Amino acid sequence: MNTFGQIFRLTDFGETHGKCVGGVIDGCPSGLYIDVDFVQSELDRRAPNKGDSNSTQRTENDHVEFLSGIYEGKTTGGPIAFIVQNQDGKPNWESNRLLKPSHASFVLKEKFGHQCNEQGGRFSARQTVCRVVAGAIAKLILKQQNIDIQSDTISIAQVSEEGDTAGALVECRIVNLPAGLGEPAYGGFDAMLAAAMLSIPACKSFEIGEGLAASTMSGSQYNDVQTAGFQFLTNHDGGVQAGITNGQPVVFRTAFKPIPSLRSQQQTIDYEGNPSVLNGSSRNDRCVCPRVLPVVEAMAALVAVDAFFLQLKNKIL
16 A cells, blocks of 8 residues: 555655655646645655754655656646655664664564565655655645645653654644535544554554544533534634535644654564563654654645545536
8 A cells, every 4th residue: 555545646656765766746737836845845844853963863865756657847738757865874784773662663573474674675655755745745735726735743751861863743733725625434534634643653542623622522512503604602613524525624633653762772582582672873853843744744735636626526426
């Protein structure tokens, strides 16, 4: 499953220590002006921060190169292919032979028969570079409809031990979406958002509107009452009712677990099941925030554009 979307689709490829990562975007209409500087600025938000000790010490410029689907600055309607070169991939042979706690190591061993972490490079957060490129183009489409997507860090867990990592909570808002987006039953807008967010590495939770807090409320407290002119008095549903947008801001939150790779030693086992010690590394962030924010926005943008195009298809039929 390397493709996301039904009409506006991203298919991506590449591993964390390979030559490059990249993708192909299908379903983008022709004539869209591609603001390359904007696309690059979104990548810059996701890129490592060299001046921040909490950011990975891996150095990547994350410069996007478009290979097809754009002519004289505008989309042609054909597949948009792009690559981003990996410049600082440094596989660690010693740690690659050890299972990393709460990492993909063990499950990939069980699923694919992998015998080292290097074989699981496809599952690295490095892959989110591709999502940000496609999301930036989706944002350009949404901008034409005055639709804006913004995310913020709500909280970061406090850690006391040197070299430890921290979990984080992120909130995202999609503003000016029209009512009517989303499909009945299994294709709800919120269901698509949930799938998109939970596909981001380290994401462990998704809630929309009041989310879990809704379980503590009464109906009279919760219901989003409308007044004359169909105006809502509240937005407890987070902009989605029955899986379909209602014109209110879509507000959701995603929770991310601490990054598994600590900067201090951890007890673990090797791929043969023998006890071992995994040394710490500074080539991983201490928290997904703030670098995950453009990734969350990108996935939200992909969902929104796909829902728009599905709605157009429904109207045509």
